[in-house]
Amino acid sequence: MSSFEHVNIEDMLQKIVQIMTKCYDVHNVFVFFGDTEKGLGKIRINTGVFAEFKIDHNVEKFIMEEVSKKQKTVIVNIMETQNVFFKDKISDKISTLILIPLKYAGDLFGIIGVAGGKNEKLVEGEKLCFLESFVDMIAAVLSKTSKVAYNKEKEIKELRQVVEKYFQVFYMSPNAIALLNSDETFTEVNPSFTLILGFAKEEAIGKSMKDLRIWVNLDDRERIRQMLAESNKTQNIELPLHKKDGEVIYAQIIVRKGTLQGKMCYLVVARDISMQVAAKAKQDMQEEELILSRNKLATAATLASIGPWEYDTKKEIFEFSDEFYALYGTNSVREGKFMGFADYIREFIHPEDVWMFSGEKEILSLALPDNSTVPDIIHRIIRRDGEVRTVLVRRRFIRDADGNMIKAYGTNQDITERIRIEEEQLKQANIIKHMAYYDSLTGLPNRNNLNEWLSEHMDTSKHNGAIGTVFLFDLDQLKMVNDAYGHSFGDRVITNVSARLVDVFGVETFIARIGGDEFIIILPGEYTKEQIEIKAQKAIESISKKQEYLDMSMHVTVSVGIAHYPKDGDTVEEIIKNVENAMYKAKKMGEIVGDFIIKKCKSQLTKKYD
DSSP: OOBOSSOOHHHHHHHHHHHHHHHHOOOEEEEEEEETTTTEEEEEEEOGGGGSSOOOHHHHHHHHHHHHHHSSOEEEEGGGOSOHHHHHHHTTTEEEEEEEEEEETTEEEEEEEEEEETTSOOOOHHHHHHHHHHHHHHHHHHHHHHHOOBOGGGGOOOOOOSSSSOHHHHHHOSSEEEEEETTSBEEEEOHHHHHHHOOOHHHHBTOBHHHHTOBSSHHHHHHHHHHHHSOSSOEEEEEEEEOTTSOEEEEEEEEEEEEETTEEEEEEEEEEOSSSOOOOOOOOOOHHHHHHHTTSOOOHHHHTTEEEEEEETTTTEEEEOHHHHHTTTOOHHHHOSEEEHHHHHHHHBOGGGGGGGTTHHHHHHOOOOTTOOOOOEEEEEEOTTSOEEEEEEEEEEEEOTTSOEEEEEEEEEEOHHHHHHHHHHHHHHHHHHHHHHBOTTTOOBOHHHHHHHHHHHHHHHHHHOOOEEEEEEEESSHHHHHHHHOHHHHHHHHHHHHHHHHHHHOTTSEEEEOSSSEEEEEEESOOOHHHHHHHHHHHHHHHHSOEEETTEEEOOOEEEEEEEETTTOSSHHHHHHHHHHHHHHHHHHTEEESSSEEEOOOOOEEEOOO
């Protein structure tokens, strides 16, 4: 089963349901993901009446069959349905069920259900149309998000030997790595083990996981013990752990069975995913210690997709292993075990990133002080198969017994997938934010955006004495247009009106669509009555110009309310209330209402005939 990294789909669904509740006034919602044709799936979130009872397989089957047959929105009258189980389950709670399909690229992958209570008004007409449009927009995001999986098995290669070489990789890993005997006692731990869990090496060696009391939940201990008892397949699990000081972290645990000096052992890797930042391990061991201990742990490189390397500062050549070459889609038979600095740059470094290595040769040969480090490097490589990947390079320096630097050790780690997931997460966050603050039809700011923008602006005006004017334009015949010619014509009218308002007031002016037929314009600064009158009159005249669509043409009338801040209100709620009152008065009087009166343009609705 796949797991997600950086993406919490439940949080995303919560935000989407919140938007639906706030913008469309729906409170009974469920979201279903699955294969509707095969009848397989899962309810991912439910609110309102759907949270009060269990939606079992019979109900899910009925829902899937209804939508699969029609491939469009289905409205179910609960009392008229033939599904007796479904009727008996919720007929006392709701009267109508609206099932909106989640489709992307022609594929039906889920359903959003909205229910109307016994005494609630049914979502219908224009409101239902907007709700369907909203679901269509989020379908693309949910389709991609529900498929983002992080397959750790691809990064983990088969462990073959435990004590051979690459001692430094074990100690440089940012993950906590430990070797356990067959009796589950620790025989070796790396510095990151101490950094992440707080237990010193001396405290862990010879003790078991139970002795360290790292489990938050007792069931997790049994799950780990079961993993250790299973076959040679790599085991992967996520669970909470206790640090030595009692702090709880969340870690990704990978367990692999192997052998050490002919005896069975277990390699355990714990990655701290609660902070998404891996601890850096320092490598200050002498070359003599490295050689003596080189046969302790051999598989950390393959577990983390890390390729270790050595650089001889005197001969100025690299020594690469097959694990290193695997990152580059090749091997030591083809490339040779040794390679010069210039040859490596020419063969593998992306041409646009060569500049990063302008001083690298000097850094690798530089006699740095003890315990000193150099910044890590992130750059692109070109594999032998032509694929471009991104690697993280880390280096450490080794001295001989006399203090002279003799070699540089380092690792290259492929972080391409990590970068891609982070970019996708940011992209999805921006999409959700745009959906919450901008009108999907016109692209103008919506009411949420207006409230925040106006609140900040009015707070500023309280301190510096700034003033401004608020216009509220309400289209008079939009419902008649929708009823007579359909919502597609009405949508065309709305988009034309929004474009004309932008043309009159300018692209820098804050213009928001706050309802089906309402627009608010804010003009900061001081204006005379004549200037405001001219602006309002220009907008009315522009809106009233003939609009054409297919074989129809029409003229739109508009009612305008005007208010000034802080005179007519020094809070968002007060100024919006007053400008709405002015607009309603204008609608009754057939005039613009504010500090002055302008007769509004008369209009007519006509249809052309060929």
